[in-house]
Amino acid sequence: MTKLLLSIHVLVAILAVGSITVAASMFPRRALRAIGGEGPGVAALLHRVCRGYALAGIAVPVFGIATGAQLGVLGDAWLIVSLVLTGIAAALLGLVILPGQRKLLALAEGGDAQREGAEVVAGRDAQREGAEVVARPAAARLTMLTGIFNLLWAVVVVLMIVRPGSTTGA
DSSP, X not given: OHHHHHHHHHHHXXXXXXXXXXXXXXXXXXHHHIIIIIOSHHHHHHHHXXXXXXXXXXXXXXXXXXXXXXHTOTTOHHHHHHHHHHHHHHHHIIIIIHHHHHHHHHHHTTOOGGGGTOOOOSSHHHHHHHHHHHHHHHHHHHHHXXXXXXXXXXXXXXXXXXXXXXXXXX
């Protein structure tokens, strides 16, 4: 049973978290292109990937905890740190990254840029320029936060492999 739980845990982590890290990393640049006139299609798709796989990603800690329980390591420091980092990464994704993506998408889809602080005058080009003024710092911030999200997952992966006190000899 332990091997099955561990296999599901690792597969879901690779498929869900891997997909989120790639899509979230690509999103800011594609959102800026969309605001620049390319259209929101690719950025909207990347946002849907992040949102959809975030829901699937809930299975990662669920199967991780189940595996840890089977192995009797739920009290080990490396697992507790991994769970805390996973919680921080999940909160960052759900509370900051996904809402940031939605805001940039709203600008790309011609949302109310005035609400975001840009001055918009008559004409589509002026509106696009106003949206770009608002979008650039937001995209830069989103890029940084996505990098932090990715770094958190990299640390979790290293903890899962190294496992201080492991008997694997690695």
